[in-house]
Amino acid sequence: MSTTTDLPPYSELATGDPHTAHESLIEDSHQDHGTRAATPCSEIVTGDPLTPHESLIQDSHHDYSPRASLPLRSMEEWEFEYKIERNSNKGKNIASLKVLAPAAYSDNIPTFCGAGPVKGSVNLYFTEPETITSVVLSVRGGFLPGDSDGTTQLTLFNVSNTLWSKDSAEETRDPLLCHKKLRGTHSWPFSIIIPEKIQLTGGSTTRSAAETTEHFLPQTFMERVFRASIQYKVILHIGRGKFKTDHNINCTFGYFLLIRPPPFPALKTLAYLERTPLLDPAVDIEGWIPAKKVEISGILFKSRPVAIDCELFLSAPLIYTRGSVIPLYVRMKSSEKPALDLLATHKALIVRLQRRIKCALSPKPLKNTQNYRTGKDEYDIVEAVWWPVSPEQGSFAIDTQTHTVCLNGELQLRGDLVPSSTLPVFTVKYNVSLRSVDAPGFKTAKPEKILVEHPVDIVTSFAAGPLAIRHVHPGSACQERLAVT
Structure with missing residues (x-):
């Protein structure tokens, strides 16, 4: 056993x-x-x-x-x-x-x-x-x-x-x-x-x-x-x-x-205590978890093929309290600066928190099997908001031929989210997913709706130490275009 x-x-x-x-x-x-x-x-x-x-x-x-x-x-x-x-x-x-x-x-x-x-x-x-x-x-x-x-x-x-x-x-x-x-x-x-x-x-x-x-x-x-x-x-x-x-x-x-996540890493804890911007993943290595790096390829202005390397980072640890936030960081690189210009808006990059519920109890003994829904129930909870990186974080270029744009973001979690559960007959799971980009003048080459997907856990109590800071007013939109280097 x-x-x-x-x-x-x-x-x-x-x-x-x-x-x-x-x-x-x-x-x-x-x-x-x-x-x-x-x-x-x-x-x-x-x-x-x-x-x-x-x-x-x-x-x-x-x-x-x-x-x-x-x-x-x-x-x-x-x-x-x-x-x-x-x-x-x-x-x-x-x-x-x-x-x-x-x-x-x-x-x-x-x-x-x-x-x-x-x-x-x-x-x-x-x-x-x-x-x-x-x-x-x-x-x-x-x-x-x-x-x-x-x-x-x-x-x-x-x-x-x-x-x-x-x-x-x-x-x-x-x-x-x-x-x-x-x-x-x-x-x-x-x-x-x-x-x-x-x-x-x-x-x-x-x-x-x-x-x-x-x-x-x-x-x-x-x-x-x-x-x-x-x-x-x-x-x-x-x-x-x-x-x-x-x-x-x-x-x-x-x-x-009540289930609490572990404390934030040291540099992130310090940032929350001093109410300063979170450090770049290149500096605070322990404070961020990189998701799968993907290449976004497409056609720019119906004529020029372009490719953009995109890497999504999630705040560590990957256990978040409902009613709080999931801090995000995105780094995009390309030799085509006009392509990054198009993606350098808060609406171009779509990242969402998705809930998946699965019931595993067999419906065979049920009297009314038509009322039993098998399989997964998927539901998008919230979409991320984005804003420019601060001067302290900064964007950088690898060489003169490669341009980089970096975005700060967050997923604002409702206080009534159902916490994660792995009960065999009733599982509740959450994923942070990067969807296909949506920008005028840029058509993606691949029709996949989800480019990156990373599992996270939602719990009900706060970690010991400072609370996470929400940087964006609920319901507001960060419409400022991001700087490209």
């Missing part, structure tokens, strides 16, 4: 780190057997809890003043209540499930980070003696492959806690029991730890292979355009014996895990 983990290389699990770019994970899900009301509870001081709804990166523009220090804030808890009401007497409850969740993470639904815990209380209200066989609370996570009736799913984990049963030793000591029936009001607090890691055998539900792999729980995932989902629930089951319908309350909750 072998064991592997899906944590990105050199990254680490962040414990108790509030610096996360988390936003609302999924939409409000109304339950069939209850309603939800949220009220604030007592505050818990956590030291330095930057709430996930705040801006999480520093900006070099005067419009966005950098935060000199992170303020001390309190962590509230919100109570979400789900109820079963009596049919004959509306407003009177039979049972209620109350879930407490951090207000910083929770919006429409309770949301938990890491091990949680998931805590709250179960309450029963009986005006007459009621036959109850058991009261069981479960916290469950599952992968739903797209079956519309929800009957087929892969259970990622299931932690159950029997709060009461008619065969328990407490039965004889409960003064409210009458002939093995419950009456009056009963309340049970609960606190259940979420397992941050799970083990899967064989990589699919067939379990044919002996290999066991260990994986971190994936974040809650529900999107209208993609039928497969990752869901987490608190389930209250009240058994009522033979010939009676059991009571059930389902509470859908959001989940995410």
